[in-house]
Amino acid sequence: MGRNSYEPGLKAGMTSPCGHLPEQYVVSRSLTTSPDPQVQLISGDLVAEVRELKARDGLGIWLCGGADLAAQLIDEIDEFIVKTYPVFAGTGMPMSRAGFGARPLELTGVRTLGGGQIVSSYAVKR
Numbered sequence: 424m425g426r427n428s429y430e431p432g433l434k435a436g437m438t439s440p441c442g443h444l445p446e447q448y449v450v451s452r453s454l455t456t457s458p459d460p461q462v463q464l465i466s467g468d469l470v471a472e473v474r475e476l477k478a479r480d481g482l483g484i485w486l487c488g489g490a491d492l493a494a495q496l497i498d499e500i501d502e503f504i505v506k507t508y509p510v511f512a513g514t515g516m517p518m519s520r521a522g523f524g525a526r527p528l529e530l531t532g533v534r535t536l537g538g539g540q541i542v543s544s545y546a547v548k549r
């Protein structure tokens with residue numbers, strides 16, 4: 424996750440927000456030491472670091488957010504999972520901060536939750 428996504432939890436004293444996952448990475452130029460031994464910092468070439476992680480054996484990688492990171496890593500993302508809430512808002516944060524051409528997706532799953540939320544999964548068409 425990007426440092427902005429990590430920040431709110433950190434301010435509330437949650438230094439390891441995804442402790443159930445085997446590895447956690449926070450991308451930041453301003454943090455110089457990790458606040459938690461379970462969290463590793465990435466400050467160099469982001470795309471190269473992610474490609475190196477993708478090439479390793481192991482579990483899939485969940486890009487938690489946010490919009491800044493999603494835009495920089497657009498070419499590395501293989502699947503989108505979009506959660507839609509039953510709220511109509513006139514403002515909000517875009518899912519990606521930078522502009523790029525439309526990416527064709529294939530719907531691979533839809534789940535409806537009890538509160539009216541919809542979880543849609545899409546594979547990126549290559």
Ligand SMILES: NC(=O)c1ccc[n+]([C@@H]2O[C@H](COP(=O)([O-])OP(=O)(O)OC[C@H]3O[C@@H](n4cnc5c(N)ncnc54)[C@H](OP(=O)(O)O)[C@@H]3O)[C@@H](O)[C@H]2O)c1
Binds near residue numbers: 454487491495516
């Ligand atoms: N709906 C969801 O599922 C969801 C999930 C996650 C987050 N969010 C929301 O998204 C928002 C945060 O998104 P955001 O776009 O503001 O920020 P973000 O992508 O979380 O983080 C941006 C920060 O990451 C660091 N960074 C970005 N690119 C870097 C690079 N190439 N090398 C080194 N560091 C880099 C910088 O941190 P430094 O300033 O430390 O250098 C930058 O300020 C929050 O409001 C959060 O609530 C939503």
